[in-house]
Amino acid sequence: MSRMLPMLYSWRPGPGESVLHFQSFDAAYIEKLWAGDSGTQAHFIGYFTQLLRIKLRSRLQSTHAIEDVCQETFARFFAVLHRDGGLRQPERVGAFVNSVCNNVLLEHYRLAARSDSLDEEGRPELPTRDADALEIVGARQIREKVQQILLDLPLRDRSLLKAVFLDERDRDEVCREFGVDRDYLRVLLHRAKQEFKAEYIRRVGDQSPTGAHA
Amino acid sequence: MDHSEAVREMAAERYLLDELEPEAREAFEEHVFDCPECALDLRAARAGRECAGAAHHGQAKS
Numbered sequence: 001m002s003r004m005l006p007m008l009y010s011w012r013p014g015p016g017e018s019v020l021h022f023q024s025f026d027a028a029y030i031e032k033l034w035a036g037d038s039g040t041q042a043h044f045i046g047y048f049t050q051l052l053r054i055k056l057r058s059r060l061q062s063t064h065a066i067e068d069v070c071q072e073t074f075a076r077f078f079a080v081l082h083r084d085g086g087l088r089q090p091e092r093v094g095a096f097v098n099s100v101c102n103n104v105l106l107e108h109y110r111l112a113a114r115s116d117s118l119d120e121e122g123r124p125e126l127p128t129r130d131a132d133a134l135e136i137v138g139a140r141q142i143r144e145k146v147q148q149i150l151l152d153l154p155l156r157d158r159s160l161l162k163a164v165f166l167d168e169r170d171r172d173e174v175c176r177e178f179g180v181d182r183d184y185l186r187v188l189l190h191r192a193k194q195e196f197k198a199e200y201i202r203r204v205g206d207q208s209p210t211g212a213h214a
Numbered sequence: 215m216d217h218s219e220a221v222r223e224m225a226a227e228r229y230l231l232d233e234l235e236p237e238a239r240e241a242f243e244e245h246v247f248d249c250p251e252c253a254l255d256l257r258a259a260r261a262g263r264e265c266a267g268a269a270h271h272g273q274a275k276s
Binding site: 190197201 | 224230232243246249253254256258259260261
């Protein structure tokens, strides 16, 4: 990951971003990706950047490291795509991206362990911030809508979500304090998620290859 | 992990709550990268969570 990358795979969603529709992750999609179709490539990078960042946030300590692993994952993916002229199982492109990312992550851990042992100061990396998610939902209208969704929840549920996700308190301790179990917390998150999802699709659009929810 | 199992087990919620064992977490990740519906669920839930945080902080400041 220390080598120079040939290009930067960047993705910045906008509030009025148009939604791209594709048939599916299939041979035609991969063919367009291989041929360098800019719309397909933008969709691919946008779709998987979000998933990779969610995955990597639970494993890496800094946004810099997350971006590094994302970039390397895309670089290797496209290297394989161009070297082999396609993928053997186009419909499993997601699983392939995930597997490339796992390999890159392992190498990152090895490199990090090696450099940590050489780092006399042992300075910790800056904590991860969820910049991309905030970018996605940066539009004031969405924030207001989500705030409204939260305000519509009973006070206890609202306080519960705040304690878990905003204050990041220990889950078991929070459950004890509110007199609920972990199942309740999960169901509450599920209900809130359904509300968020409806609003998210309305504002940002469904970027799935089928666009089934758009 | 297949889609019906992911839905039945509320895997996206468990994933965001950090409740999955390492093996299950990896199985869910493998599935979610291949399943647009679960991917949408996860992205929306994560965005909602971050948005709620931003809204809360905005409220606290005002």
